[in-house]
Amino acid sequence: MEESEWLQDVLRFSIKDSSYTINADEPHPNPRVRKLVEGIVFSRRFILTYHAIILGIILVLSATHWTNKLIRWRRRRTTKLLLLGAESEYDGDAKTVTPYPGMDEITIGEIEGSSSSGSSTLEGTLSPPQKDLDSSEETPLLHQGHVLQPLYPRRTIISLIRAYLMYQPRPTPIFKKVLPSNGTSLALLAFVGLNVFYMFFHINFTMFETFVLADRFGLLFVANLPYLYILAAKNQPLKFLMGQSYESLNLIHRRLGELLCLDALLHFGGMVVAWYEIIRPNGFGLIRFLLLKMTFLGLVAFISYELLYFTSLASFRQRWYELFLGFHIILQVVALVFVFFHHSAARPYVGVSLAIFLIDRLVYRIGAKSTTVEAKATIMEDDETVKLSTNITIQHPRRYPGILGKPITAGWLATDHIFITIP
Known part of the structure; x- marks a missing residue:
């Protein structure tokens, strides 16, 4: 029973010592346990950088949004002041009107002299002005000292990139699934790639360390819970900070929910593999393993989240929306409770997620902004x-x-x- 004893020691360590002040250099009589402990401690510390990256991205996008908003406001203000200044120029005498820059060659005196020299339009050199120059349909009728810019925008690399990011491809031919814009798809792929990196970084792909990999999957799952709930909130600060619509953020919420269900599946599967390869040969059966308090609590949470995923599919949601809504509320509450008791490392994330859910539901949606009207x-x-x-x-x-x-x-x-x- 030596193998089952050292793995149970690791399980107890993972549950009890979930803080980030663990000293991995403490000696352990079994070097195999020590190796797993070092992997668990590294994951606890490594996951903090994930939050730093996510919050940094939010900060950059928010700063970009508000900077562009300030630039647009200043442009509108400048245009308004120019219009007000132009109106004030025409309030005085006609001879005091400031000529346009394009009238440097044709002074106001010349215009007055030509208009008073006689009734014939054949005299003078101003009619038609610059008749010897080549003209086309784009040549202005009135002379100006500067060349007019074309009305159509110039194609640059930046404009082409923006056009590509804004383009929304056609629905998929087989499933007829509506695709988001290319920019949204690339952002989602980058987010998924970031999560994949945090799944497998500094992981030894051996059967012996399957437990460390499964622990990493579970830790990444709970680390994403607050972001899942903030994206699902009906009244959320991200819309105000980054200037994104609710529909865009809800799309990220759905993809993140699918990713978390995959994390939960990989976490459960990794633990089963760890049991099969290490514990089972020593007589520790599957039923006994699943009935462990920690394993059982995690199993209930896993089933709740997987049911939450299947009831959130478009085919189910569009056909039985009321049932979907009821399952969505009940299952997430059950899942949060069992995740809270499943592992102590998950409790801070569960607490933040629950606070987001309660504030959104109770304070904003019921008290702050609800309006009752009669509709037909x-x-x-x-x-x-x-x-x-x-x-x-x-x-x-x-x-x-x-x-x-x-x-x-x-x-x-x-x-x-x-x-x-x-x-």
């Missing part, structure tokens, strides 16, 4: 679309903090969205 429901010609018609009275405008959003009675802009609940 009409089924459209396709027998699938339901149109809701109501009259919204725009109340006296108030200043709502951008991070909290605003109620529908305050008005709406393009890309705004609302959530409808029918009692």
